[in-house]
Amino acid sequence: MATAVALIPLAYLVLRTGQGGLRAWLDTVATERTATLATTSLLLAAVVTAACLAIGVGSAWLVTRSNTPGRRAFAVLLALPLAVPSYVAAFTWVSVSDLWAADPGTRFEGFWAAAVVLTLYTYPYVYLPVAAALVRVDPAQEEVARSLGRSAPHTLLTVTLPQVRPAIVGGGLLAVLYVLADFGAVSILRVDTFTRAVFTAFSAGFNRQGALTLASLLVLITVVILLLEGRTRRAGARFSGKHVTRPARAADLGVWRWAGLAGLVTVVVAALGVPAVSLARWMASGTSGSDATGRLWDAAVGSLTASLLGALLTMALALPVGILVARHPGRLSRALERTAYLAHGLPGVVVGLSLVFFGVTVALPLYQTTWLLALAYATLFLPLGVGAVASAASQAPPSLEEAAASLGTSPAAVFRRVTLPLTLPGIGAGAALVFLTAMKELPATLLLRPTGMDTLATRLWSATAIGRYAEAAPYALVLVALAAVPTWLITRRSGILPAAGDREPLTPVELVEETTAVELLEGVKA
Structure with missing residues (x-):
């Protein structure tokens, strides 16, 4: 499913460029x-x-x-x-x-x-x-x-x-x-x-x-x-x-x-x-318009709603791919991971147009809805979720899952009771990163937002494009403030803390003793 979502823009490109033929493609490229x-x-x-x-x-x-x-x-x-x-x-x-x-x-x-x-x-x-x-x-x-x-x-x-x-x-x-x-x-x-x-x-x-x-x-x-x-x-x-x-x-x-x-x-x-x-x-410099506060609130709600839906959908798609990459490394998992990155390197306008085409021809009920915009965010930012889940899953010891399976627990129960809790920190970090990035996304949001819906990014762009910087300032300030919250959470959850200094390096004897102690502890836990 995640691969299919990532391939939507690529399928659109192949279909549209193929209509012109190889000769037309080469004439443009060369x-x-x-x-x-x-x-x-x-x-x-x-x-x-x-x-x-x-x-x-x-x-x-x-x-x-x-x-x-x-x-x-x-x-x-x-x-x-x-x-x-x-x-x-x-x-x-x-x-x-x-x-x-x-x-x-x-x-x-x-x-x-x-x-x-x-x-x-x-x-x-x-x-x-x-x-x-x-x-x-x-x-x-x-x-x-x-x-x-x-x-x-x-x-x-x-x-x-x-x-x-x-x-x-x-x-x-x-x-x-x-x-x-x-x-x-x-x-x-x-x-x-x-x-x-x-x-x-x-x-x-x-x-x-x-x-x-x-x-x-x-x-x-x-x-x-x-x-x-x-x-x-x-x-x-x-x-x-x-x-x-x-x-x-x-x-x-x-x-x-x-x-x-x-x-x-x-x-x-x-x-x-x-x-x-x-x-x-x-x-x-002040702001213009008597209903500036109302427009700011509507734009903030639009940003939060679309970004939250995008983060939820992205992590739902990224979870199986991330666990597969961490637990079963190989050509298949590596190919799935690389496929997710292809759409991430495309301009948002191309992803937006591909999903407009997808919505009109394949999924008409999604067209002009927030869910189609969320699907665009999932297509663009799937690698962020896959990377976070894979990193968390690779840090978790697989021996716990193997022990649960050896006790007769079904694969579904092992996933629900062991794998998922171990991966939750990565899921949270990935969701925060996708939420943060989706709030800043502009071209795809401009193309796919439902009629009458504004976000902080689109209002900000509309104001700055015509030089109305005073009007744009509140949108920029609220956007940065809201985006700073998941950024702070990502930093805290990553475990980045200053090193504990004032400790002398271990001597070779101390190092051997400590390494042996660690190995003994691992043996006891096993």
């Missing part, structure tokens, strides 16, 4: 404009992903494994940019840059402006899984390396990071797919990418076939990225919470801890300070 769009899109994705990996991994290590001051506060603050939609961030950066620019004719736009904005609001996709993985990694291997004379940097590069490579690669995959599918920031900052070209062609209505051809090329790029990611993930060890009985010792950075603090402050101020200044300025 052009200088397509080459330029591909180069710009891939280069932007590469730059942003590299920056996200640097910021995400670095900040995760500083928060979980160093004695940098204020780590507990930064553990939450570093995740909050995830609550800011890219189009809101782009508008606020343009607004602040116009206010402070020395030359009034200079506008904050272009490739590097988009790279900065997308990096600042995408790096949490790397930071959160890497920080959670670092918390769960058993420090014994690092302590053995240090006791053998390896330096701290050498241990970090050769022992610690390889253990969390799946989290790094998975976060990088989400970042690169997010950048390829982003529409809001690149449109506002005037960067020609595949997504902007597709949306422009659809909205203008002059070349729908060409837009679908570009979208199909984006699918092919996503397939190549998924193949490369699969090879990289299989090359690294998977992290696990098993045998972790104590936190790792916090590294003493000495005077360099202040440099780490400065880096974290810079990231937080840039990501959160600029939108805060801009939104405060917009709010100070």
Whole structure:
């Protein structure tokens, strides 16, 4: 079922592009404009992903494994940019840059402006899984390396990071797919990418076939990225919470801890300070309309309703796939997981149009209902749910399920009484992440929302598109505030806490004694 939902946009693309024939497809692909769009899109994705990996991994290590001051506060603050939609961030950066620019004719736009904005609001996709993985990694291997004379940097590069490579690669995959599918920031900052070209062609209505051809090329790029990611993930060890009985010792950075603090402050101020200044300025300008409060309330209810339905439907579809990936790894489970990612790399407008076609031709009772919009969210954000469930299920010991089955419990009862409770933390985290992301989704919401229904994202876009920033400010503020709640919950549930420092590394004798004790305890529990 989950695979069928993920394949709806792909089936729509194949059907529509196939109507024009292979020759028409090649004529559109083999052009200088397509080459330029591909180069710009891939280069932007590469730059942003590299920056996200640097910021995400670095900040995760500083928060979980160093004695940098204020780590507990930064553990939450570093995740909050995830609550800011890219189009809101782009508008606020343009607004602040116009206010402070020395030359009034200079506008904050272009490739590097988009790279900065997308990096600042995408790096949490790397930071959160890497920080959670670092918390769960058993420090014994690092302590053995240090006791053998390896330096701290050498241990970090050769022992610690390889253990969390799946989290790094998975976060990088989400970042690169997010950048390829982003529409809001690149449109506002005037960067020609595949997504902007597709949306422009659809909205203008002059070349729908060409837009679908570009979208199909984006699918092919996503397939190549998924193949490369699969090879990289299989090359690294998977992290696990098993045998972790104590936190790792916090590294003493000495005077360099202040440099780490400065880096974290810079990231937080840039990501959160600029939108805060801009939104405060917009709010100070006042709002227009006597029924502004009523429209704001209706939009908030619309956002909450659609996002909640989308999160529930997504997790219902993601649960069997995630458990299959964790409990029965193989070609089938890997193929199902990769299929879920294909639609995640598509522009929301393509997913929206495919579901409009699906609703009109296949599921007419769903057309113009909130459930069709929820189905679009499930199609777009299914990988977020699958990843959360698979991670939680892989952390849970399968021996408990095997013991229940050996006692004569039916498979359905084992799932209900053992597997599901063990996976609930992942289900909750996945639901919060999908809910958060659905609240920010714009193109699919614009196409699929029922007539008369508004969301915070659509009202915000309508106001900012015509330069009515004062009217847009309340919608942006409420959207960010509501999205910050699941972001905070995700951070707290992930177990990201500052490392317990002030403990000396174990000597080889102590390490052997502790390892033996752990093994004995495991034997007793078994």
